[in-house]
Amino acid sequence: MDASLLSIQPNAPEPLYRQIAGQIRRLVAGGQLRPGDALPSVREVAGLHAINPMTVSRAYSQLEAEGVLLRLRGKGMVVADTAAPPDLGARWALIDPALDALARQARELELPAEDLLARLQHRIQEELP
């Protein structure tokens, strides 16, 4: 996996280490990262995104505690063989809070569902920077 695939937003309210952990967790759950795949080294991610190595390490450690990643001593982190295989239910569960938040906000703002869905579709399909 390439370190540049991670998207870090320093000004977001979500802490950096949780942004990283969340992305990797979803990439594993979605099957874009498979058991055995190597992750970019702590120093590589930290250097590329100009953040502290400890911040990256914290994300990795948390995922290791969850069983998502495995630490190969002296070699780095890989996706664990024991990581749950992509399971549709689990994937929906991971996105559910965000879905819920969006729906609630749309109701509060009285934004028409039709327009919201159109915007979301466009946002999903657009090319990434």
Place this chain on the structure above:
Amino acid sequence: MDASLLSIQPNAPEPLYRQIAGQIRRLVAGGQLRPGDALPSVREVAGLHAINPMTVSRAYSQLEAEGVLLRLRGKGMVVADTAAPPDLGARWALIDPALDALARQARELELPAEDLLARLQHRIQEELP
């Protein structure tokens, strides 16, 4: 406005005061709360949701500083006359971060856009508890 309309989730990662402020901000932007409308008292909200009154007060103060609410001495908080009128662009801007987060997560999880849109539509239209 009735205090019970606020939805507070103590275990969510989003801080309580920001949950409260965000909801009120969106209800005003969406037109469900109009200039002059009274807000429930700090005590009422705090008592109903079993949270610290200071937390509610902090949300109100922040909205007052933004010009969304007005503190009427002896009468409590009301929606300010100077609050920006419901503006479609502003409303979309308020929901944009959530929209963006959802789209990104869906891509990472490789969830089909079609299913996501269907779920969102259902979630928006369902009755609230």
Place this chain on the structure above:
Amino acid sequence: MDASLLSIQPNAPEPLYRQIAGQIRRLVAGGQLRPGDALPSVREVAGLHAINPMTVSRAYSQLEAEGVLLRLRGKGMVVADTAAPPDLGARWALIDPALDALARQARELELPAEDLLARLQHRIQEELP
């Protein structure tokens, strides 16, 4: 719970934060810390043992992730209600690795079991500093 009950050995091979986490985990499993009991604040433990607050915080965070502790916002950490009640099997499981290591080392050193048991009994019953 009193911060002075924690025993920190800076020169042990086991990292400080894991020493702390392990002790609390065992005190909860053994019933000496019960659900709802408050833990000493990060700053208190750090100050008393002359270690960095972050080190203590790391132990607490890990136990929170395990479900042993609960973070009461603005009030500190308490033993979680959902923490497993003292279970004899679980307690033996927690001590099993140490038991195993001791037995193996005794065999390698060809130390007589009788003497080892006598020493252990004495060590368990002796007064603590």
Place this chain on the structure above:
Amino acid sequence: MDASLLSIQPNAPEPLYRQIAGQIRRLVAGGQLRPGDALPSVREVAGLHAINPMTVSRAYSQLEAEGVLLRLRGKGMVVADTAAPPDLGARWALIDPALDALARQARELELPAEDLLARLQHRIQEELP
């Protein structure tokens, strides 16, 4: 000495090289390895346990520096003649940290000393895999 006598646990928290060094140190102190006895080659140990040869070499080098092992050119490592003869005090000293850790953990878990001693006795006497 046969390489298969070494017990290596890759997932234990104790580093591999220290597992190896500790075992050999204890076998020498206990008299199961005597001065002049040959040790299995680095390659043999590494191959059998599927670990990095450098890890084995590091353990050997450390023991050589301690005076426990001697590097005979062309013949491999042997137990040094100058290795301290089995001394009862030294043997107890080697096991003391483990004894201490076990006692402390038992107290924290409030496990009865009687049961602990019984389990330990059973564990010492049982056959090894």
Place this chain on the structure above:
DNA sequence: GTGGTCTAGACCACG
């Protein structure tokens, strides 16, 4: 008052 996050930098452990 509480805990959380992040940084910069040092040093260690491991392969």
Place this chain on the structure above:
DNA sequence: GTGGTCTAGACCACA
């Protein structure tokens, strides 16, 4: 080369 641990210190978020 890899990750881990710890520190000192700054600043934030929350109640």
